[in-house]
Amino acid sequence: MKAALFFLVLLAVVLAARADVYLHNPRGSNNRCDENNNDRNTERLFNSQDNNAGGYAWAQPMTYYSGSELSFEWHNQHACGSNGNIKCNIVWQYACDDTIKDGTPADLTGDTQSNTCTTEITEANQDDTTVGRHEPFSFFDACNTRTRNENLFTADENPGDNTDAQHTRQNPGGNPTGFECQEERDYYPYWHPTFWRDIAVMTTNLTRCDWYADNSENKKGRNYCDDAQYNNEDSCSTGGANWLSNPSHGLKAPECVEAPWSRDNHLGSGVDGYMNTYNWTVPVLKASDSNICILRLRYNMSSADYDDFNIDAGSNGNASPVKDDPYISYGSMVLRLAIDTNQFGRTFEDRSYTFKIEKRPAKTVGAKIYNLNVRGKRGNIAQVRNCVEYDFVPQRLHGGIGDYVHIQWTGSNHNDRGNAGEGKNGWDRSNIVQLINNDLAANYIEDIKTQTMFKFESDAYRAAYIDQESTTTCKTLAQLEAANNDQSEDNCAKLNGEPTGYFNLGVFKLNKTQEIHYMSTRNNNFSNRSQKGVLIVRAITFRTLIIIIIAAAALGIGGAAGGIYLVSKRKGGFKGFRSTSSFGSRGSGGAAGAGAMSSGRSHGSHRSKGSKGSFGGSMI
Numbered sequence: 071m072k073a074a075l076f077f078l079v080l081l082a083v084v085l086a087a088r089a090d091v092y093l094h095n096p097r098g099s100n101n102r103c104d105e106n107n108n109d110r111n112t113e114r115l116f117n118s119q120d121n122n123a124g125g126y127a128w129a130q131p132m133t134y135y136s137g138s139e140l141s142f143e144w145h146n147q148h149a150c151g152s153n154g155n156i157k158c159n160i161v162w163q164y165a166c167d168d169t170i171k172d173g174t175p176a177d178l179t180g181d182t183q184s185n186t187c188t189t190e191i192t193e194a195n196q197d198d199t200t201v202g203r204h205e206p207f208s209f210f211d212a213c214n215t216r217t218r219n220e221n222l223f224t225a226d227e228n229p230g231d232n233t234d235a236q237h238t239r240q241n242p243g244g245n246p247t248g249f250e251c252q253e254e255r256d257y258y259p260y261w262h263p264t265f266w267r268d269i270a271v272m273t274t275n276l277t278r279c280d281w282y283a284d285n286s287e288n289k290k291g292r293n294y295c296d297d298a299q300y301n302n303e304d305s306c307s308t309g310g311a312n313w314l315s316n317p318s319h320g321l322k323a324p325e326c327v328e329a330p331w332s333r334d335n336h337l338g339s340g341v342d343g344y345m346n347t348y349n350w351t352v353p354v355l356k357a358s359d360s361n362i363c364i365l366r367l368r369y370n371m372s373s374a375d376y377d378d379f380n381i382d383a384g385s386n387g388n389a390s391p392v393k394d395d396p397y398i399s400y401g402s403m404v405l406r407l408a409i410d411t412n413q414f415g416r417t418f419e420d421r422s423y424t425f426k427i428e429k430r431p432a433k434t435v436g437a438k439i440y441n442l443n444v445r446g447k448r449g450n451i452a453q454v455r456n457c458v459e460y461d462f463v464p465q466r467l468h469g470g471i472g473d474y475v476h477i478q479w480t481g482s483n484h485n486d487r488g489n490a491g492e493g494k495n496g497w498d499r500s501n502i503v504q505l506i507n508n509d510l511a512a513n514y515i516e517d518i519k520t521q522t523m524f525k526f527e528s529d530a531y532r533a534a535y536i537d538q539e540s541t542t543t544c545k546t547l548a549q550l551e552a553a554n555n556d557q558s559e560d561n562c563a564k565l566n567g568e569p570t571g572y573f574n575l576g577v578f579k580l581n582k583t584q585e586i587h588y589m590s591t592r593n594n595n596f597s598n599r600s601q602k603g604v605l606i607v608r609a610i611t612f613r614t615l616i617i618i619i620i621a622a623a624a625l626g627i628g629g630a631a632g633g634i635y636l637v638s639k640r641k642g643g644f645k646g647f648r649s650t651s652s653f654g655s656r657g658s659g660g661a662a663g664a665g666a667m668s669s670g671r672s673h674g675s676h677r678s679k680g681s682k683g684s685f686g687g688s689m690i
Contacts, residue, residue, distance in 0.1 A: 090418035091369035092124045092456055094345065095143040095445040095463040096132060097480070098367070098420040100125025100456075103187040103202065104175035104484040106496060108453060111188040114173075115202050115248040117241070117255055118419050124456035126447050127484035128175055128187065128423060129498070130572035135430040136354040138439035138476060141464050143345045144420070146369045149334030151274065157372040158329055161258050162269035162348065165204070166355065166363040172423050173202030179569060180483030180496055191248055204364060204421065205249040205265065213251030215298040216262070217305070223381045225390040225411035235301070240412050256417050258368065259285045262301070263292040263316040266366060268324035269350055278379070279326035288321040321353075347464070355427055365422040372415045431577055434474050438613060439577065440467055442603075444479035444500045444590075449489035450598065460500065460593040462603035469580045470611035477502070477533070477578065481571035492592045493564035494557055498571055500590045500601065502533040510587040510604065513596050523586045523605070524578070533575055534591070538567030565592045580607045 092098055100118055102110045102125040109122040118124075134140055142162065150158040173187030187200045195201050218235045229237035229244070235253035237244040244252070254260040259268075259282065268286045273279070284290065293303065297311035306313045330346040340346040355361060372378040376391045385391060392414050398405050430439060446460035469475060481498025493499055504521040506514040524530040538544055544562035545553065559566045586605040593601040610618075 090120055090148055090371075091144065091146045091367060091420055092120065093142070093144045093365070093367050093420040093422060094458055095141060095443055096365055096422040096425060097126040097129065097445065098124075098144070099128075099172075099423050100420055102126065103128050103173050103185075104177070104180065105185055105188060106180065106183040106484055106486060108449075108455075108486045108489070111185060112190055113247050114188060114190045115204050116250045116419055116421055117247040117252065119240075119416070120418055120420065121456050125420075126457060127180075127482035128172060129480040129482040130570050131172075131424050131426060132443070132478060132480055132572075133426040133428050133574070134352045134441060135428055135434070135439055135476060135577070136352055137430055138352050138441055140350045140352055140441045141443075142348045142350060142365075142367075143445060143463055144367055145345065146332060146371075146418070147335060148371050149332055150272070150369070150371075151329045151331035153331055153334060155334050157274050157374060157378065159258075159274070159370045159372075160272040160329055161368045161370075162271075162324075162350070163266040163366040163368075164269060164363055165265050165267060165366070166360045166427070167206070167265060168360040168362060169203060169206055170360075170362050170364055170424055171199070171201075171203050174199055175484065176200060178483070180485075196249075203249065205251070207249055209251060209265065210246070210249035212262075212294075212298045213253065214246070217299055217301050218253055219261075219301055221383045222257070223376075223383065224386050225414065226387060226393050227412050240416060242412060255368075255419065258370075259287060261292065262294050263287075267319050267321060270325040270327065270348060272327055272329040272348070274329050275379075276326070276328055282326050283323035286323050288319050289323050291318045292316045345458075352427055361427045362424055363427055364424055367420045368417055369419070370415070370417045375414075378415055433579075434577060437579075438469070438473040438611065440464075440469055440473065440475050442467055442475050442477045442605075444481070444601075446498075446601075447482065447489075448485040448491040448496065448498050453486065453489045459599045460498075460590065460601040462590075462601065465602075466604040466606065468606045468608065470608050470614065471580055471583065472611045473580050474577050475580065475605070477575040479573055483571055490598070492556065492595060493561075494559065494566045497566070499536070499565035499568060499592055500573075501536050501565055501592060502575075502588050502603075503591055504530075505587045505589055505602070508585070508587050510602060512587075513589070513594060515589070515591065522584060523588060525581065529575070529578070535562060536565060536568045536573045538562040538565065541569055542567030583607050583609050 092100065099115070100110060100120050101113045101115055103114070104127060105111050110125055146158075146160070149155050150160065173189070175184065176186040177184050187202060189195065189201050191201050191203050193207055196203055196207055213235045216235045218229065218233055218237050222239070224239040224242075227239045227242045229239065229242045233244060235251055236246055238252050238256045240256050241252045246252070254262070254264055264287060266287070268288045271279070271282045293313055293315055295301070295306035295311050296314055297306065297309060300306040300309055300311060303313040330340055332340050332346055373392070376385070390411070392409060392411055394411050395409055396407055398407060443463045444460060445463045446458050447454050449459070451459060467475065479500055481500065483497050485496045485498065487496045489496070502523075504516040504523045505512045506516050508516065508522070518527055518530050518534070521530050524533065539562070542560050542562060544567055545558070545560050550561060550563055555561060556564050557566070559569075561567070584607050588603050588605070590601040593599060
């Protein structure tokens with residue numbers, strides 16, 4: 071009976087925990103590729119620990135311009151921010167390398183259920199174009215050779231003595247996933263060289279911001295032993311090898327902000343019910359950099375039952391403050407807690423598909439560029455579980471005269487053929503058409519002759535018909551009415567004539583103040599799903615707004631600056647505040663840490679440095 075009880079409790083913990091962080095824009099893969107089913111086949115590239123139903127099927131890659139603003143949208147199921155239920159950290163990173171690849175489906179149209187690019191990567195098949203790869207094999211090989219950090223807190227889990235760095239508290243069996251290093255996955259910032267570049271750290275403990283900044287690989291180089299089995303300087307020297315240094319990435323420290331509030335056990339509910347958003351300024355790459363990149367999202371939830379930043383191997387085994395499914399005396403009764411120590415302090419992960427970073431067009435130099443994209447997948451709310459239905463990102467975009475908007479989106483041809491939706495089964499498609507009378511509550515569209523979203527009718531035409539006539543002989547109205555076939559690929563009224571799912575309308579300058587309400591005619595299925603967006607153009611540009619704020623602050627005009635800030639926060643969105651402090655930390659070879667986002671023991675005092683805000687045109 072005891073064994074049966076243990077099994078049921080453990081199963082409940084695992085099922086409750088396996089549905090945790092999902093990236094929606096850019097579209098997160100959750101290890102998918104071209105599976106024509108709602109569940110992914112395997113964790114082929116990285117250890118997500120997320121539910122198999124999550125992730126978006128492969129689609130044609132997107133391209134973002136250097137210096138443009140890209141809105142990240144995601145949800146973490148088990149809460150974060152000032153919620154109070156848990157301590158948490160969210161870390162954003164990216165990597166750019168010519169060896170990064172999604173794995174390319176053999177059937178790009180998705181008309182056959184080939185599952186050709188769902189194969190897990192190995193040393194033998196890593197150069198196969200249909201097989202995806204993120205980390206280089208050298209990174210994986212070094213991790214398999216290197217002794218794990220035995221000073222880490224592992225609770226009462228047993229990763230084994232002197233095993234490699236694939237063995238961690240969360241992965242005590244050392245099971246590899248893709249070319250990822252499990253120790254690096256679980257702990258941030260990691261103490262050996264990686265190819266990941268830091269974007270931002272969102273945390274419930276802002277006193278650690280200086281520590282994250284000082285120890286980010288963006289600014290601080292990493293050491294390693296030329297005999298890969300050794301993980302610290304002492305053992306490397308004792309073994310007769312050389313302890314070497316790898317330079318930093320030479321980038322600015324990651325932004326450190328308060329983790330946004332989210333409700334636990336809900337898919338995406340942030341403040342006021344909106345999806346949580348972070349606005350990333352796409353970097354200008356070095357001349358030596360590859361422009362093929364991926365985005366990485368890691369979410370760590372930690373327990374308050376131990377000090378996750380100061381606990382180490384001295385609290386392992388019988389000394390662990392937490393135990394697997396413990397029996398607890400409560401008066402004359404005994405209760406059993408649902409605790410699995412390899413998940414107590416746990417990291418979840420999602421990654422984007424590949425995208426390209428390109429030099430911005432000459433006409434946009436010195437101006438702000440906002441990216442306007444589409445998120446979501448085909449299906450009703452039950453079928454797309456752990457993902458979302460179609461919508462624009464940002465849903466409400468605020469810009470100023472002189473700013474630019476880059477309009478593009480991508481969609482897959484590899485969705486489950488049984489998923490609900492309009493047009494050809496399994497295909498994602500979108501377009502943009504202004505709503506009649508510019509009324510957001512309307513569901514009919516404004517005539518192309520009287521629309522005001524685009525200066526030229528030819529651009530409005532392209533936004534509506536997504537260049538289908540360049541690849542398809544579209545049926546006439548009489549033919550459409552006679553055939554009444556929403557599955558036909560020459561039914562351009564349903565956007566079936568565009569074969570790839572990717573559409574790039576280009577970069578548009580905002581020329582006049584207005585508020586535009588628009589929708590996608592294919593996906594705005596009233597009472598089932600809504601795909602509508604708002605574009606608000608103000609008279610003042612982003613850069614002018616910042617100049618005014620700085621000038622007002624310099625002149626001591628607190629009221630004026632404060633008034634501008636409130637308007638920007640309400641209408642444009644903001645990334646958050648950064649509150650910093652100063653820490654020392656113990657070195658890498660003997661680093662402490664209970665879970666991802668806390669790899670060093672802190673000591674000493676801290677001091678407050680105040681806070682600063684950053685503004686951006688974003689969903690409100």
